[in-house]
Amino acid sequence: MGLDLRRAEPADVERLAAVHVRCWQETYRGMLSDGFLDSRVPADRLPLWRHLLESAEPGVVWVASDGGTLVGFAGVHHVPAGDTTHAAAPPSSGDLELWGLYLLASHQGLGLGRRLLEAALGTSAASLWVAADNGRAIGFYRHFGFEPDGAADTIPDWEHLREIRMVRAGQPRQ
Template identity: 50%
Template sequence: MNHTCSVRQAAPEDAEALARLHLECWRETYARLLSPGFMARQGVKGRLAMWRQLLAGPHAGRHYVAVDGGTLVGFAGSFPPEDGVREQTELWGIYLLASHHGRGLGQELLDAAIGKETAALWVAEDNPRAQAFYRRNGFVFTGARDTIEEWEGLPEVRMARPAG
């Protein structure tokens, strides 16, 4: 791995860069799954509000960034189990710019965000690269399937990593 790349805990001052990175990762990841019009409607303002809330909230310490020479190139975040909300850790997001795939940063982000915890996540049904990554990390398909209606009906599937 390139020695200038590292993973660290996200900080409130990362919110603006994270908002822009989030959109860039979405464009790379979902360009073939969602219409150009949908992607064009996604703005920094909404992502910025989300990141500011996450990085000021009670689970701020569960959000990490991948950095290459001072530039954010990826992120991961999770929420812990919570009575009445989540039975297990939820990996709500992990994204890495395509230019940084294959360097081990995705693994570092996953390890930082959830460690070896029992966890679950949703992944686009037509995202074999991500699904293979999760399978390598002990996740299996649960059989649950959903669609994100506000994302042009994008189908997603549930994966979980049992206690081990």
């Protein structure tokens, strides 16, 4: 397999939207209703991906591909001061937040998740939000130094999916 990582480009918009929705459907099946997940369509994600790839700073979104087929992505941004995305305040203003790391189920366990995380964050201090019932993801993030900090929230538009925040301190470069 030709498993590669690179920075996302504007030409990736449609493929990112499709992978994003497919990953949601694979990841959240059993946590959210089938009707909710089946109603998600790539066309609904296109405006977000266009915005991210046209206005984001370089290196904010990384994509993983297998022989040229997009199979996952990771996105990171700085949490702005006064962020109100979640009810809980950010750990501290301006910290990095991993806002998404998704891989198709067929490509999990191959080291791509680690590679995406390292490309997006390196060893920087960061935070992320993860579904409270997603034990596999929580275990993955713990392996890379993230721990729950006690903050929790729900996403009302997502059938009140409960999330927890995980954080890690920066690691010295070696």
